Amino acid sequence: MVSFGYEADRLASRAMSLQLIDAAGALLTEHAFEAPYASFQHDPAVSER
16 A cells, blocks of 8 residues: 655645555555645555656
């Protein structure tokens, strides 16, 4: 499973996070990054690339 978070460190921040979770519910990896600007994120697309 793939999940993501926006405003990951405080309200109205550009910080985002991306998590990969296995079938048992264990966190495999988590990545933090900054978006170009703070905004509500929805309907992400996931691909093999």
